[in-house]
Amino acid sequence: MTPSKSSKFPFTWQAGFTALMFGFMYLPIVVLAVFSFNESPYSAGWKGFTWKWYEKFFSDSRILSALADSLTIAFLAVAIAAVIGTLMAVGLSRYRFPGKSLYQGVAFLPLIIPDISIAVATLVFLASIAIPLSGGLIQLSLGTVVAAHVVFCISYIALVVSTRLGNINPNLEEAALDLGATPVQAFVKVLLPELAPAIISGCLLAFVLSMDDFLISSFTAGGGTNTLPMEIFSRIRTGVKPDINALSVVLILASGLIFGAAEYIRYRSEQKRMSKP
Amino acid sequence: MSSPASTSPSESTVSKDLATPRWLEPFALLGPAGIWLGLMLVIPALLIFELSLVPGIRPGEVVNPSGLENYFQIFREDVYRQVVWRSLGFALGTTAICLALGFPVAYFIAQMVPKKWRNLVLVGFVLPLWTSSLLRSYAWITILRPTGVLNSFLTSLGLPALDILNRPPAVFIGMSYSLLPYMVLILYASLEKLDRRLLEAAADLGANPLQSFWKVTVPQSLPGIAAGCLLVFITGLGDFIDPELLGGASSMTMARLIYNQFLGVTRNWGFGSALSMMIVLAVSLAIALLLKYGDRSSANL
Amino acid sequence: MSSRFVSRYSRRQFLKTSLAALSSTSLAGCGWTLAEVRSDRPQTSNSNELRIYTWSNYIDETLLKEFTAQTGVRVIADTYDSNDVMLATFQAGKGVAYSVVYPSDYAIAKMLDLKLLAALDKSRISGLENILGKFQNSIYDPGNRHHVPVSWGTTGLIYNSEKLNPAPEDWDYLWQNRNTLSRKMTLLSEPREVLGASLRAQGFSYNTTNPAELRKAYEKLADLKPAIATFTTDAWRDQLLAGDLLLAMGYSIDGVLVAQENPNMKYVVPKSGSSLWTDAMVIPKTAPNPEAAYAWINYMLQPAVAAQVTERLFFATPNQAAFDQLSTDLRDNQALFPPDSVVERCENLKPLPQKSEELIEKYWTKLTSS
Numbered sequence: 038m039t040p041s042k043s044s045k046f047p048f049t050w051q052a053g054f055t056a057l058m059f060g061f062m063y064l065p066i067v068v069l070a071v072f073s074f075n076e077s078p079y080s081a082g083w084k085g086f087t088w089k090w091y092e093k094f095f096s097d098s099r100i101l102s103a104l105a106d107s108l109t110i111a112f113l114a115v116a117i118a119a120v121i122g123t124l125m126a127v128g129l130s131r132y133r134f135p136g137k138s139l140y141q142g143v144a145f146l147p148l149i150i151p152d153i154s155i156a157v158a159t160l161v162f163l164a165s166i167a168i169p170l171s172g173g174l175i176q177l178s179l180g181t182v183v184a185a186h187v188v189f190c191i192s193y194i195a196l197v198v199s200t201r202l203g204n205i206n207p208n209l210e211e212a213a214l215d216l217g218a219t220p221v222q223a224f225v226k227v228l229l230p231e232l233a234p235a236i237i238s239g240c241l242l243a244f245v246l247s248m249d250d251f252l253i254s255s256f257t258a259g260g261g262t263n264t265l266p267m268e269i270f271s272r273i274r275t276g277v278k279p280d281i282n283a284l285s286v287v288l289i290l291a292s293g294l295i296f297g298a299a300e301y302i303r304y305r306s307e308q309k310r311m312s313k314p
Numbered sequence: 315m316s317s318p319a320s321t322s323p324s325e326s327t328v329s330k331d332l333a334t335p336r337w338l339e340p341f342a343l344l345g346p347a348g349i350w351l352g353l354m355l356v357i358p359a360l361l362i363f364e365l366s367l368v369p370g371i372r373p374g375e376v377v378n379p380s381g382l383e384n385y386f387q388i389f390r391e392d393v394y395r396q397v398v399w400r401s402l403g404f405a406l407g408t409t410a411i412c413l414a415l416g417f418p419v420a421y422f423i424a425q426m427v428p429k430k431w432r433n434l435v436l437v438g439f440v441l442p443l444w445t446s447s448l449l450r451s452y453a454w455i456t457i458l459r460p461t462g463v464l465n466s467f468l469t470s471l472g473l474p475a476l477d478i479l480n481r482p483p484a485v486f487i488g489m490s491y492s493l494l495p496y497m498v499l500i501l502y503a504s505l506e507k508l509d510r511r512l513l514e515a516a517a518d519l520g521a522n523p524l525q526s527f528w529k530v531t532v533p534q535s536l537p538g539i540a541a542g543c544l545l546v547f548i549t550g551l552g553d554f555i556d557p558e559l560l561g562g563a564s565s566m567t568m569a570r571l572i573y574n575q576f577l578g579v580t581r582n583w584g585f586g587s588a589l590s591m592m593i594v595l596a597v598s599l600a601i602a603l604l605l606k607y608g609d610r611s612s613a614n615l
Numbered sequence: 616m617s618s619r620f621v622s623r624y625s626r627r628q629f630l631k632t633s634l635a636a637l638s639s640t641s642l643a644g645c646g647w648t649l650a651e652v653r654s655d656r657p658q659t660s661n662s663n664e665l666r667i668y669t670w671s672n673y674i675d676e677t678l679l680k681e682f683t684a685q686t687g688v689r690v691i692a693d694t695y696d697s698n699d700v701m702l703a704t705f706q707a708g709k710g711v712a713y714s715v716v717y718p719s720d721y722a723i724a725k726m727l728d729l730k731l732l733a734a735l736d737k738s739r740i741s742g743l744e745n746i747l748g749k750f751q752n753s754i755y756d757p758g759n760r761h762h763v764p765v766s767w768g769t770t771g772l773i774y775n776s777e778k779l780n781p782a783p784e785d786w787d788y789l790w791q792n793r794n795t796l797s798r799k800m801t802l803l804s805e806p807r808e809v810l811g812a813s814l815r816a817q818g819f820s821y822n823t824t825n826p827a828e829l830r831k832a833y834e835k836l837a838d839l840k841p842a843i844a845t846f847t848t849d850a851w852r853d854q855l856l857a858g859d860l861l862l863a864m865g866y867s868i869d870g871v872l873v874a875q876e877n878p879n880m881k882y883v884v885p886k887s888g889s890s891l892w893t894d895a896m897v898i899p900k901t902a903p904n905p906e907a908a909y910a911w912i913n914y915m916l917q918p919a920v921a922a923q924v925t926e927r928l929f930f931a932t933p934n935q936a937a938f939d940q941l942s943t944d945l946r947d948n949q950a951l952f953p954p955d956s957v958v959e960r961c962e963n964l965k966p967l968p969q970k971s972e973e974l975i976e977k978y979w980t981k982l983t984s985s
Contacts, residue, residue, distance in 0.1 A: 151552020
């Protein structure tokens with residue numbers, strides 16, 4: 038879609054420039070897609086069309102098991118973070134207590150601290166406190182990656198939920214309580230449905246970030262846990278064959294689909310909300 | 315990150331609660347996250363700080379903090395100073411590039427695209443963000459290689475080939491590519507709210523487009539500019555993937571150096587911790603500067 | 616107003632408590648031990664699964680599948696590109712899942728120092744008698760009590776003979792032709808090898824502990840640095856084949872591998888000498904599945920398997936029985952099995968005292984960071 042072609046868009050230099058930047062954003066993706074069908078593994082020139090990289094990719098057990106690891110980690114971390122992150126956001130909106138700003142600061146710290154610093158700190162903690170204290174019971178493994186991912190997932194989910202909390206009507210829950218509902222009932226029946234869209238979009242964001250994380254995973258994973266980004270990184274380091282291109286095309290299509298679905302859900306829920314009196 | 319406390323019903327809700335003990339609720343809500351964050355974030359951060367005070371420590375040795383030697387080392391030796399400056403340079407350069415490229419795009423989408431298309435165009439622009447950041451970097455390797463897509467294109471036009479990969483320009487390209495969508499998103503949020511009447515008024519008063527841009531548009535979008543620059547700067551400062559994959563032997567940054575101290579060739583955990591503290595310090599400094607000198611409203615973003 | 620008061624109060628409170636906590640931990644003096652690798656409680660794992668940690672060119676799908684077919688044990692292989700990276704993995708406590716590792720000679724010494732290796736039960740290994748005599752007793756692990764040699768070779772230069780004329784013969788070539796080679800050459804990402812090459816180019820030993828000689832080696836490399844594209848153990852292979860590079864420093868087995876794909880790529884051992892390395896299989900103390908580890912070692916020692924692997928992946932096998940089964944072509948391949956005249960001018964990398972190790976690390980960081 039080039040905006041400049043439509044008669045509705047006035048052609049200005051900004052339009053041209055934006056079109057150029059669209060090209061910039063999509064150039065690498067197009068290149069990956071084109072080369073995933075290229076016969077030659079090395080050359081930048083076109084040597085003929087082939088499906089063989091896709092065949093290779095779908096029969097590559099390493100990539101598939103890395104994908105499984107990544108998905109497991111992302112699902113677990115997001116599920117845990119969704120629960121405690123939502124609770125935290127609600128708690129923070131409700132109470133005032135000494136040390137609250139400190140609590141808040143810590144809770145949103147992962148949004149600003151670089152990944153490398155978090156990764157390093159978690160590794161040191163796990164290697165010198167958690168493992169010795171547990172007598173070797175805790176080992177760097179898939180579980181430790183999940184524990185580390187939960188930290189930043191909490192922050193992102195709580196951030197999105199807090200924004201929504203600021204916009205909803207506080208009287209609803211109070212009304213429920215007045216009508217004799219227990220706090221848990223009021224929370225589950227009244228507050229949670231109101232927050233659901235925010236929780237879902239927060240989870241989606243956290244899920245994508247968890248799937249894409251390289252540094253924190255590679256510092257907290259034990260040998261044997263191999264996430265997709267770790268596998269891709271080591272392949273880029275050891276020299277890649279175009280089956281990585283095939284992988285990227287598949288991943289891009291998948292994330293495009295997820296994104297489309299998420300946008301659709303959001304759009305529908307907004308329409309519903311608008312149609313309500 | 316403004317506190318939502320002011321908008322909450324707070325005490326009145328709690329006092330109505332008779333079924334469960336009053337004190338239990340806050341603990342149930344804030345406890346789990348508090349424990350998790352305390353264990354996996356606060357204690358590790360304190361550990362790293364302590365570790366940064368031990369010069370030259372390797373795994374298996376006893377931690378005996380003895381002073382700021384690791385920090386002095388960063389500033390005493392030319393090569394580490396160089397690494398710090400290079401990291402700052404990459405981050406600042408990327409911020410400038412993203413601002414220069416992102417502003418016109420955000421302005422166009424926010425002000426010139428018809429309203430019903432706006433969201434679609436914006437989403438289309440930031441869609442590549444949803445792909446793996448490693449694969450995006452890898453794609454740039456394919457493009458920038460000496461015999462890659464770019465050079466094949468250039469030589470077919472009879473132009474001389476460019477030597478970009480494994481040099482700083484490749485890092486700038488990769489980082490700007492990764493961070494441009496963030497800049498556009500934030501600038502868009504701020505430019506969308508731009509009061510057009512002021513622009514019209516400026517035009518009525520005889521200002522040329524350039525004048526009204528500098529006198530009206532820029533000041534109004536300043537909070538967005540500041541927030542976008544801050545985000546790009548701090549993300550760029552901590553970026554590991556782009557310098558590592560695109561920079562080759564020429565572009566050691568702080569993040570790469572930290573990685574090498576822990577999982578790479580040299581294993582000096584104390585020095586790595588000090589470097590990590592330095593990055594955190596630099597990020598905090600950038601945020602503090604924004605809070606102090608930036609517009610109040612930008613702090614809320 | 617009140618919330619601001621609360622936050623200010625809490626901030627001060629936090630500073631106080633955290634300072635107190637910090638000073639109590641840091642002034643306690645005794646301190647804690649940083650990431651000690653513990654071997655007292657090995658991780659137990661699925662007995663049908665074996666994880667090995669090796670160099671990327673020592674394994675392929677076929678090898679893993681054939682082992683599984685023979686033993687029923689599934690193998691998962693992770694790879695590293697430098698002995699130091701492998702050591703870092705173990706020191707950070709990330710190595711507990713591996714039952715077989717492939718360190719090179721001086722790294723075996725380091726692992727022994729760190730008490731990471733289990734003594735091998737020779738009664739459970741068969742076929743050791745086929746290993747050539749000169750690999751039977753290493754200086755760093757007397758009597759080969761902890762390792763089984765699996766491959767050996769030299770370090771040298773792999774170059775594009777079509778584009779480089781005259782061909783490189785010695786390390787000095789890199790400095791003399793740096794304009795032609797500028798940003799079209801890579802060096803290994805292994806500190807001992809790279810500094811060693813520079814030492815050797817100046818007539819010093821790979822194993823020098825003389826700080827002045829090490830400094831000279833660093834300075835000579837720093838001089839070459841702007842012409843180096845990157846430091847890598849593996850990534851150069853595709854780049855050399857694609858024509859992005861003209862020359863790479865690499866191991867002999869990689870040289871043979873690349874020459875198979877494109878005969879224009881040639882491997883040369885520099886005249887003034889190079890390093891002679893042996894890679895071996897070891898079992899870490901923390902190995903979760905020693906059973907399968909012994910099975911793997913026995914499998915790799917089978918002459919037929921060792922010969923097949925040599926034909927396919929270009930191991931230089933130290934296994935005489937396997938060597939006898941190789942095609943004459945491969946047996947006469949001087950890059951893979953260097954003649955004695957070449958071996959004589961090469962040196963083994965020996966373990967160095969801590970001080971020299973630290974100096975090498977310092978120079979390496981300087982070299983890669985500038």
